[in-house]
Amino acid sequence: MPPLLQSRSLRVYADNLEYLDQTRLPQAEQWQRCDTPDAWQSAVKNLAIRGAPLIGLSAAFVLAQTAARHPNGDWQSVSDRLRATRPTAVNLMYCLDAMEACFEQGVAALAERAAELFAEDRALCQRMAERGADLLQSGDRVLTHCNTGALATAGVGTAIGALAIAKQRGVALHVYVDETRPLLQGGRLTAWEMADLDIPYQLIADSMAASLMAAGKVDKVMVGADRICANGDFANKVGTYMLAVAAHYHNVPFYVVAPYTTVDPACASGSDIPIEQRDAAEIRGASGAFGDVVWAPENAPVWNPAFDVTPATLVTAWVLDTGIFDAAAIARGEHCQGRGER
Template sequence: MPQLQSRSLRVHADTLEYLDQTQLPQAEKWVPCDSPEAWQGAVKNLAIRGAPLIGLSAAFVLAQFAASHPEHDWQQVSDRLRATRPTAVNLMYCLDAMEACFEQGANALAERAAALFAEDRALCQRMAERGADLLKTGDRVLTHCNTGALATAGVGTAIGALAVAKQRGVELHVFVDETRPLLQGGRLTAWEMADLGIPYQLITDSMAASLMAAGKVDKVMVGADRICANGDFANKVGTYMLAVVAHYHQVPFYVVAPYTTVDPACATGAEIPIEQRDPAEIRGAAGAFGEVVWAPSDAPVWNPAFDVTPASLVTAWILDTGVFDAAAIARGEHCQGRGVAASKCWRTT
């Protein structure tokens, strides 16, 4: 296995380490991931998170398992990994790419995982540059969840665009939604903004409407976990509410994602499986700070990890392959190269 490293993933010859994102920003703790089961646990508790990073880390876990278990049923392991996060389609993309190499042996799997890593870095850079092209000095940008280097192998998606704009000398001000379920914006995006030297202010998700009503937001940029053939997309819960408010206040709303997030076999957002999370995340909170509970221990909870935003609320989709408006989406231009023959690549079971 080649030596590779991103902001939150380290690949060694025979081991994999991840930066535990549940410990940030208080501590930067690297944790070895030595089995498919360990990876599943890390993904479920959001220690490993971000649609691209989830897919890439799964590819390395599968490659390393194959190298140490040559006689095992690799397909069975891949299926288990696939079922861990049903909403994010990048996981399906990476695992299908790995499965296509099964007959070529473990070395081919290691090479394919490394190629996926390199591909994601290149995709991040291209989409970030396209997103940065839409930003100008003085823009006040609102973002949701965490879409930076922590979530990818490269500079990130929506935050990647902010980072490239900063590199170009574009002066921005960013409003950061704190984001449920584990305050990914408050813990991770705020940390990345400080690291990038981009001025920001942290807000609760419920404050975005008031901020837009006051005329303080010029653009909204978010990531995506799955983009459908019609442009509907799934992202971290709270995104749909943000899109509705932006539409009402006529604030441009952009989705930034790699082409690996596009699922042409999924016609509309109604077909996207939405993961339900642990009710305890709503009744209280736990993290590096410890644990606190503020609701009755038996309070009924509805806790979807994602919601679906209709294409009608999106100004443009910024992919590595181009910037697509509603007319381009209607023509299916964002799905080019992702036809019926590729439908297996986005199955979830």
């Protein structure tokens, strides 16, 4: 039976989900079944399901399907469990808030609301990607961090979505892909998407970006976001802050591309964003389709935050589906307008 809804990395059926296991890419495209909150939590913690929009959307469907199987169950406790899985990305909170608002309307309303959220994200991706593409011109050398394409959303993506739309318009780009910890999501996923989109690229280690800028080889930086604060500070995959500092020093425009669902007006500044700490084993070695490799002493002390916070002062512009906002517009709170009202 074909799925009711489908994106590049998610298939929605009447009573379960299938997700493209992103820990297996690029060596293998493996789809896994997800039909319980426990299975979803495990997949998200392992980064088999990842990308702030996709995490929120998949949680909405898991909640709706769990409610359908247990119509007299405690739906709130299920939502609370899902919500606690990834504290940094606000898209998860946005989607679960929308679902909880439908609790009194029953099971059918939950399924309908989850489908609406899926369609909304697809439309948001298209709008923000078109705005981002407007900032690109042929010959641009663009550096990106982490993975922000179709793998991470219901649609074309956020920052990578802008590259994809520019490609469709005939804009000739060259993309530098940071390998990006944890789990080298740039090296494994973004490089794979660049090849799939037929966009010329080069893979670099995160520590190489500043030297590229010093050599005058980077024209723009485009990244996504997991949470944008009321003052414009934002959280993204760890290493983004270092990249923004280097771009600021070298006068390279630095753009944040994200949907309005990533804006959290209740979060005043970056110091209020909770940052997830990940398993120390990810720094001591690596694990993937290739097996396990350990290069550090077995008990080496580790600090392994999944995200860091970039101050608004380092951002050239925030590219949302609702518009392109500079620092003055952020200060006026224009990027927060309409958040949660759609």
